[in-house]
Amino acid sequence: MDIELMIQKAEKCVQQFDKKHNEIIEHNSKKVLDAFIKCNVGNQHLGHSSGYGYDDIARDKLEELYATVFDAEAALVRQQIISGTHAITLALSGNLNPGEELVYLGTPYDTLQTVIGHNNNLPGTLSKAGIKYREFDLDYENFQINDILSFISAETKIIAIQRSRGYSWRNSLTIEMLEKLITPIKEKFPDKIIFVDNCYGEMTDKLEPTNIGADLIAGSLIKNLGSGLVPNGGYVVGKEELVENAAYKLTVPGCGREVGASITDNRPYYEALFLSPMIVGEALKGAVFAASMLEQIGFEVSPAPTAKRADIIQAINMKNSENLIAFCQGIQSNSPIDSYALPMPSPMPGYDCDIIMAAGSFIQGSTIELSADAPLREPFTAYMQGGLNYYHVKYAIINTIKDMYAKGLI
Numbered sequence: 119m120d121i122e123l124m125i126q127k128a129e130k131c132v133q134q135f136d137k138k139h140n141e142i143i144e145h146n147s148k149k150v151l152d153a154f155i156k157c158n159v160g161n162q163h164l165g166h167s168s169g170y171g172y173d174d175i176a177r178d179k180l181e182e183l184y185a186t187v188f189d190a191e192a193a194l195v196r197q198q199i200i201s202g203t204h205a206i207t208l209a210l211s212g213n214l215n216p217g218e219e220l221v222y223l224g225t226p227y228d229t230l231q232t233v234i235g236h237n238n239n240l241p242g243t244l245s246k247a248g249i250k251y252r253e254f255d256l257d258y259e260n261f262q263i264n265d266i267l268s269f270i271s272a273e274t275k276i277i278a279i280q281r282s283r284g285y286s287w288r289n290s291l292t293i294e295m296l297e298k299l300i301t302p303i304k305e306k307f308p309d310k311i312i313f314v315d316n317c318y319g320e321m322t323d324k325l326e327p328t329n330i331g332a333d334l335i336a337g338s339l340i341k342n343l344g345s346g347l348v349p350n351g352g353y354v355v356g357k358e359e360l361v362e363n364a365a366y367k368l369t370v371p372g373c374g375r376e377v378g379a380s381i382t383d384n385r386p387y388y389e390a391l392f393l394s395p396m397i398v399g400e401a402l403k404g405a406v407f408a409a410s411m412l413e414q415i416g417f418e419v420s421p422a423p424t425a426k427r428a429d430i431i432q433a434i435n436m437k438n439s440e441n442l443i444a445f446c447q448g449i450q451s452n453s454p455i456d457s458y459a460l461p462m463p464s465p466m467p468g469y470d471c472d473i474i475m476a477a478g479s480f481i482q483g484s485t486i487e488l489s490a491d492a493p494l495r496e497p498f499t500a501y502m503q504g505g506l507n508y509y510h511v512k513y514a515i516i517n518t519i520k521d522m523y524a525k526g527l528i
């Protein structure tokens with residue numbers, strides 16, 4: 119194994135990727151700065167509040183800023199939203215009444231399947247609230263739009279699409295593909311709501327789903343838009359009425375967005391959004407480097423090193439559990455926090471097999487920071503994402519590969 123030669127090749131891939139992607143970083147950096155200026159964000163907006171949170175100008179301005187960045191009517195950006203799953207659940211449950219139907223194009227992310235409740239008997243699911251559910255078996259490469267249009271029924275209220283691959287071996291939906299889905303659906307069904315799970319997709323392209331017809335989107339603030347700085351939270355962005363309905367679920371009917379104090383300073387929320395085009399770029403470059411290095415060793419990777427990327431996830435088929443565990447342990451031991459911890463596969467709620475997670479991050483569970491997760495099952499796929507600094511990812515991958523080589527695994 120000539121690791122120096124491999125590094126040279128991988129860096130060429132990164133340069134090739136950069137040539138196209140730098141334009142997106144520049145475009146999005148300008149978009150975000152313009153939004154800050156247009157919204158007149160001032161020092162008075164960076165603080166926190168208490169109690170009910172009436173007239174919390176920091177929170178209200180942050181929501182105005184998010185709406186502006188996403189070119190949408192309204193936004194709900196809250197510390198009380200505990201995760202991406204929570205944000206998505208608010209968007210869906212706030213806009214679905216008993217008897218109405220949710221249609222998912224493709225299989226939803228694991229935790230959302232639990233929320234929808236078609237495969238469990240938990241209290242509080244959409245299912246238990248009388249919401250109907252059907253799933254369209256979406257071919258991500260080559261879908262037949264007419265099949266989708268005829269799948270949608272009179273009862274369908276929301277059509278939901280997941281932008282990112284999540285933790286499955288499929289292509290992410292690029293903005294172009296999303297547009298090919300959304301435009302004809304909107305033409306035939308202008309009154310139905312198009313919802314996009316935007317997790318992991320933010321700032322990977324010049325446009326966001328709201329620019330191409332999505333009515334409502336949601337995501338996590340410890341992923342792309344958190345830049346490793348935001349301590350917690352989630353967002354829902356879209357049409358005024360739909361966002362207000364989500365806010366009624368988060369707080370209470372009648373109060374909606376008017377309440378909910380910013381318990382901690384809003385400064386990192388603003389700063390993270392400002393930096394996110396660049397940080398997402400760093401993570402993407404890291405993913406390109408990792409894909410090239412691991413592909414050169416002989417592992418199957420998705421996406422391919424220089425392919426167009428629509429999210430920050432890099433899937434790597436590690437062939438067996440020993441490689442998978444060694445890879446995740448290598449990422450952990452090259453992390454700024456908890457480098458001394460040795461991650462081991464263990465059971466996790468909601469999964470039918472053990473999971474191993476490498477997360478040496480400043481913010482617990484933050485996946486815009488370098489991290490890797492994997493279910494211990496065939497085909498032993500590792501999902502690596504994040505990296506606040508390309509050189510951190512590069513160094514971590516090189517060291518991990520060297521360790522695996524020394525152990526005789528590769």
Ligand SMILES: *Cc1c(COP(=O)(O)O)cnc(C)c1O
Binds near residue numbers: 201202204229280315
């Ligand atoms: C991460 C993720 C979620 C859920 O977000 P959490 O913050 O982990 O609850 C939902 N959908 C997709 C595609 C994701 O990547």
